[in-house]
Amino acid sequence: MSKKSFAKHEENRFDLNYRSVKISNDLASWLSEKGYESKRIISNNNYKKEIKGWKADMPPKLSHRYVAVASGVGSFGWSGNVGMKGIGTTILLGTVVTTAELEPTKPIPLEESFCTRCKLCTQVCSASMFSKDKEVKFSLGGIEYTHAARNGYVRCQYVCGGFTGLHPNDKFSTWSPGRFPIPETNLEIYKMMGKALRRYQTWPERTDRKGGYINQSAPGVNIRLTCGFCQNICWGNPKETSENYRILTESGCLIQNPDGSMVVFPPEEAKEYFNALPVKHRRKYQIEKSAK
Ligand code: SF4
Ligand code: SF4
Numbered sequence: 001m002s003k004k005s006f007a008k009h010e011e012n013r014f015d016l017n018y019r020s021v022k023i024s025n026d027l028a029s030w031l032s033e034k035g036y037e038s039k040r041i042i043s044n045n046n047y048k049k050e051i052k053g054w055k056a057d058m059p060p061k062l063s064h065r066y067v068a069v070a071s072g073v074g075s076f077g078w079s080g081n082v083g084m085k086g087i088g089t090t091i092l093l094g095t096v097v098t099t100a101e102l103e104p105t106k107p108i109p110l111e112e113s114f115c116t117r118c119k120l121c122t123q124v125c126s127a128s129m130f131s132k133d134k135e136v137k138f139s140l141g142g143i144e145y146t147h148a149a150r151n152g153y154v155r156c157q158y159v160c161g162g163f164t165g166l167h168p169n170d171k172f173s174t175w176s177p178g179r180f181p182i183p184e185t186n187l188e189i190y191k192m193m194g195k196a197l198r199r200y201q202t203w204p205e206r207t208d209r210k211g212g213y214i215n216q217s218a219p220g221v222n223i224r225l226t227c228g229f230c231q232n233i234c235w236g237n238p239k240e241t242s243e244n245y246r247i248l249t250e251s252g253c254l255i256q257n258p259d260g261s262m263v264v265f266p267p268e269e270a271k272e273y274f275n276a277l278p279v280k281h282r283r284k285y286q287i288e289k290s291a292k
Contacts, residue, residue, distance in 0.1 A: 001232060001246055003251040003264045006175045013225040019069055024094035036100035042231070043094045055217040056154045056190070064093035066108070070140050072105040075113035079121040079130050079230045080147040085114040088236030089121075107143060114236040119167040120245045122148065124229040126167040126174060127155035127182060152186040154193070157217070162224035163196040165254060171267050172249050175226035177256035179274070179286040192287075197221065199284045200211050204260035252277045256285070 024040035033040035041062050048059045065082045068074050074082040074091065083089035122130045134149040158164060165176025180196045183189055201221070212222035233244045253270035255263050258281045265273055273283065 001229070001248040001251060003254065004205075005208070005214075006226075006254075006262060007211065009175055009228075010209075010211050010225045013228060020092045020094035024096050028096045028098070031096065031098050031100055034100070036098050038096055038098035038100070041095040041097060041220035043092055045213075047216055049216075056157070058153050058217055059156070062095060062097070062222050066140055067095050068093050069145065070107055072107050075108045075110070075115065076145055076147045077113075077115040077121065077234060078117050078119055078148050079123070080136075080150055081231055083114045083232070083234060083236055085112075085237045088114060088234035088241065089231045090235060091231075107141065110143075110145075114240050115234075116241075118238060119148075120241055121234055122229045124233050124245065124248055125155075125159070126165065126227075127159040128168075129153075129155045130230070152189070152191050154186050155182075156227075158182070158189055158193045158196070160225070161167060161215070161218070162212075162226040163193055163200050165226055170253075170271070172251055173253040173270075174229065175254060176224065177254045177262065177285055181287065195287060199287075202284050204258060207259065207261045223250060231250070 010161050020043045021040070025244070026041075028038040028040040041064070043064055043164055046061050047054050049062055051057070051059050065076070065080070068082045069076055073093070074084045077083045077089050079089065081089040082091070082093065084091065122128075122132050128153055130148040131151060132148070133144045136149050137144060139145070145213060159174060159182070162174075162176045162178070162180035164180040164182065165174035166179045167173060168182055178200065180192060180199075183192055210222075212224045214221070215223045229248060233248060234241050235244060252264040252266050253264065255270055255274050255277075256276065257263060263273070264270075274285075
């Protein structure tokens with residue numbers, strides 16, 4: 001979060017996903033060996049393609065979050081991410097579906113949730129994915145839950161997917177050097193993402209490592225994992241979460257040089273440094289007003 005190494009940030013995200021898939025795979029194989037038909041459900045990049053608009057909404061094959069809350073693994077935070085006391089939302093879920101008849105475990109009582117509703121998770125999201133005041137209510141296994149209304153997954157695709165990264169307050173960025181606007185409506189975001197995508201594909205190659213991966217929703221595009229802040233900020237206790245918030249919001253803004261290397265500066269310095277780069281290079285990361 002202090003923006004020391006993009007490669008390490010990305011490696012950590014990949015490693016978490018890899019470990020989650022491996023654990024669920026091993027568990028499903030073990031159950032199958034015992035004679036219970038079992039399947040692991042991959043935790044990410046695994047969508048219900050039969051649903052219209054799946055590339056934008058990215059509906060998972062199964063909601064790992066709902067399964068985790070219904071079975072008492074964790075609770076919903078305000079963001080809707082699932083977390084645990086003392087760990088917060090810095091977790092990645094994996095699921096196994098099995099015919100083995102296991103004794104159900106009870107959900108965690110609402111009053112025992114890790115979430116203090118500090119809402120710092122909403123403030124670190126450049127994409128305004130989570131409402132600060134609007135809630136959604138729904139029932140799972142007869143229990144009513146609430147969390148922030150989510151404003152549309154295309155927002156996360158645009159920011160966490162790496163196309164843009166500068167927070168609208170211009171004070172900090174994700175690991176994306178993109179400085180494109182983040183419009184109000186989802187429709188405008190779709191349109192802006194199209195423009196940003198064309199420029200993104202002209203960015204120079206990274207010098208830290210190749211990085212990135214191919215997401216099913218954007219075949220042929222190398223997607224960088226640049227954010228995850230809503231998850232990483234929340235460590236399940238108010239003191240550490242607010243310290244993480246301070247570290248992140250003071251971590252500066254990322255700029256990519258014409259040779260592909262990345263540099264991080266405090267916001268004002270970053271602006272000056274960026275504005276001193278050749279116009280042709282700058283146009284790869286921002287859209288001038290006339291081009292909007
Ligand atoms: S950051 Fe605060 S509001 Fe958000 S999930 Fe964590 S404890 Fe809840
Ligand atoms: S990963 Fe980043 S862009 Fe996506 S919802 Fe979380 S904070 Fe917002």
